[in-house]
Amino acid sequence: METFKKPDVEQFLRAYKIQDFVVSSDESQLIFSTNISGKFNLWAMDLPNEFPYPLTFNDQSCHGLQYDKSGKFVIAAFDHEGDENAQLYMIPPHGGELQPVRTSEGNRHISPILSDDGKRLYYTSSKDEPTFLKSYCYHLDSGKEQVIHDGEGAATFLLDFSPSEESFIISKFFSNTHKLSYVKVNEEIISLTPETNEQHTVTDAIYVSETEIFLITDYGEDFSYIAKFNIETKEFNKLVSVPGAGFKMIKYDKQHKQLYAVSDKGVEDLLYRYEIDSKKLEEVESPVGEVQKLTVTESGHLYLLGTSATKPANIYKKESNSHTWKQLTNNRVLGVDEKQLVDPEVIKYESFDGLEIEALFFKATAAHSNGHVIFWPHGGPQYGERKFFRGVFQYLINEGFSIFAPNFRGSTGYGLKFTKMVEGDWGHGPRLDNIEGLEYLIKNGYADRDKIFLIGGSYGGYMSLLLHGRHPEYFKAVVDIFGPSDLFSFINSVPDFWKPSMDQWVGNPEKDKEKLIEFSPITYLDNMTKPMLVIQGANDPRVVKAESDQIVAALQEKGRDVEYMVLEDEGHGFSKLENELKVYRTVSAFLEKYM
Numbered sequence: 001m002e003t004f005k006k007p008d009v010e011q012f013l014r015a016y017k018i019q020d021f022v023v024s025s026d027e028s029q030l031i032f033s034t035n036i037s038g039k040f041n042l043w044a045m046d047l048p049n050e051f052p053y054p055l056t057f058n059d060q061s062c063h064g065l066q067y068d069k070s071g072k073f074v075i076a077a078f079d080h081e082g083d084e085n086a087q088l089y090m091i092p093p094h095g096g097e098l099q100p101v102r103t104s105e106g107n108r109h110i111s112p113i114l115s116d117d118g119k120r121l122y123y124t125s126s127k128d129e130p131t132f133l134k135s136y137c138y139h140l141d142s143g144k145e146q147v148i149h150d151g152e153g154a155a156t157f158l159l160d161f162s163p164s165e166e167s168f169i170i171s172k173f174f175s176n177t178h179k180l181s182y183v184k185v186n187e188e189i190i191s192l193t194p195e196t197n198e199q200h201t202v203t204d205a206i207y208v209s210e211t212e213i214f215l216i217t218d219y220g221e222d223f224s225y226i227a228k229f230n231i232e233t234k235e236f237n238k239l240v241s242v243p244g245a246g247f248k249m250i251k252y253d254k255q256h257k258q259l260y261a262v263s264d265k266g267v268e269d270l271l272y273r274y275e276i277d278s279k280k281l282e283e284v285e286s287p288v289g290e291v292q293k294l295t296v297t298e299s300g301h302l303y304l305l306g307t308s309a310t311k312p313a314n315i316y317k318k319e320s321n322s323h324t325w326k327q328l329t330n331n332r333v334l335g336v337d338e339k340q341l342v343d344p345e346v347i348k349y350e351s352f353d354g355l356e357i358e359a360l361f362f363k364a365t366a367a368h369s370n371g372h373v374i375f376w377p378h379g380g381p382q383y384g385e386r387k388f389f390r391g392v393f394q395y396l397i398n399e400g401f402s403i404f405a406p407n408f409r410g411s412t413g414y415g416l417k418f419t420k421m422v423e424g425d426w427g428h429g430p431r432l433d434n435i436e437g438l439e440y441l442i443k444n445g446y447a448d449r450d451k452i453f454l455i456g457g458s459y460g461g462y463m464s465l466l467l468h469g470r471h472p473e474y475f476k477a478v479v480d481i482f483g484p485s486d487l488f489s490f491i492n493s494v495p496d497f498w499k500p501s502m503d504q505w506v507g508n509p510e511k512d513k514e515k516l517i518e519f520s521p522i523t524y525l526d527n528m529t530k531p532m533l534v535i536q537g538a539n540d541p542r543v544v545k546a547e548s549d550q551i552v553a554a555l556q557e558k559g560r561d562v563e564y565m566v567l568e569d570e571g572h573g574f575s576k577l578e579n580e581l582k583v584y585r586t587v588s589a590f591l592e593k594y595m
Contacts, residue, residue: 082571427519469524
């Protein structure tokens with residue numbers, strides 16, 4: 001009988017990623033950014049054919065795509081080696097060499113939007129104002145450029161413009177839980193939500209006519225809902241909500257005069273259709289657990305990029321008169337049947353103060369289990385562990401590890417109040433939520449007290465360091481992937497346009513000095529006695545390399561067992577498959593060593 005080797009980490013990570021996609025106006029071509037070749041490039045499919053072919057060979061991450069409606073060119077935003085400083089380029093639909101359109105070394109260009117006639121390119125940039133940003137209109141024919149809006153008081157972004165391009169929706173980012181949007185008509189700036197002292201968010205907003213804007217906001221509520229704003233009357237109206245869930249994304253189907261909206265409810269996304277005239281809201285079956293992008297074409301067809309816990313990122317299409325989705329890409333785990341992948345159990349437990357915490361538990365099968373559990377706090381921290389595909393999770397499960405991923409306070413998907421709980425409290429409430437999660441695992445037979453590893457990235461890396469420093473007795477070994485180690489140096493080193501929000505998000509170095517000392521992992525070096533692996537991207541603009549350098553140097557000085565891995569051509573994450581493979585082979589060997 002033929003036997004095959006156990007799947008390797010490469011088989012799981014070879015399930016390619018899709019960053020973004022765009023569809024031509026006649027729906028004859030689909031272009032998407034993917035690492036199908038091991039590095040991110042633009043690829044395309046000539047629909048209805050579904051065989052992809054490459055368009056670019058620059059090997060860089062894409063941060064935005066726009067297709068000219070006449071089909072003459074595509075605008076793409078690429079960074080360099082993970083630095084997130086996206087520059088804007090033009091390429092023909094059949095691909096080739098990139099033609100620079102708007103570039104400025106060391107600065108980032110955000111959210112490019114093309115006019116309907118393809119003659120004007122709107123975007124937001126840090127090039128003239130690194131803290132508050134500015135939005136521009138660049139005339140592709142003449143090369144002239146004008147400032148559409150000057151940011152002031154907080155990072156400010158252009159979201160959309162009216163059909164006539166005479167008014168604009170401007171978003172102002174004060175914090176993750178305080179994001180407001182305004183319509184700019186001539187020089188008048190009008191808030192889309194009524195004036196209030198209560199912080200709230202507008203997470204998305206679109207024009208449906210010259211005078212009507214539909215938006216998603218949690219103004220006056222805990223969960224976000226769909227609302228309407230009339231520019232002429234300046235009237236705001238709440239339209240529809242879903243109990244216990246908030247909306248996060250909205251698209252307009254002009255052909256059928258209806259909206260499509262994505263709602264996040266805990267660990268899963270739901271898709272809805274809202275008929276504007278009848279005011280009817282109905283759920284639309286979704287092929288995925290998490291919707292990453294949704295596009296409605298002029299014909300009313302839907303294109304969706306999404307993923308599920310056991311299915312990698314794929315692009316799907318649903319025609320307006322159909323109830324079924326067609327999968328356009330065939331991304332899957334190489335050599336592994338989907339039935340062999342593990343769908344997580346949703347667990348709820350009570351934290352130290354009675355707050356209910358939801359978590360995902362990926363249980364290794366009895367045939368593979370090695371008896372160990374990996375505790376995995378997510379990044380963000382205002383983010384959520386969702387039912388989306390993570391190749392490394394499925395690989396580690398296949399290696400015998402079970403994985404526990406909690407949505408501690410501060411996570412998204414549970415309302416505004418829950419998300420705000422982490423603000424100014426990075427190291428107390430969330431830390432104790434995680435400790436209660438550990439105790440729940442042990443008391444309920446999910447984990448043995450002496451068989452737990454700790455791994456986290458970004459804020460999860462910070463939490464891994466903090467839990468190691470304050471509760472080392474729970475863990476056999478710890479992996480920190482680009483996590484802040486000292487909140488004082490972290491606050492000073494984040495991108496300029498983050499800085500106005502840092503007082504609320506993390507704390508003020510002077511007013512909150514004692515709290516920031518208490519919450520900084522580097523305060524607890526003496527307790528960090530377990531073996532550690534630290535991983536860092538040299539070009540990380542969010543958590544700079546110095547954050548990992550200082551914790552590693554301090555631990556080495558104390559003679560601790562710490563390995564340090566620096567990726568010279570990466571930023572805040574892994575954009576190159578060869579690096580990701582190197583990282584998780586190292587992680588696997590590290591876990592095996594201390595198991």
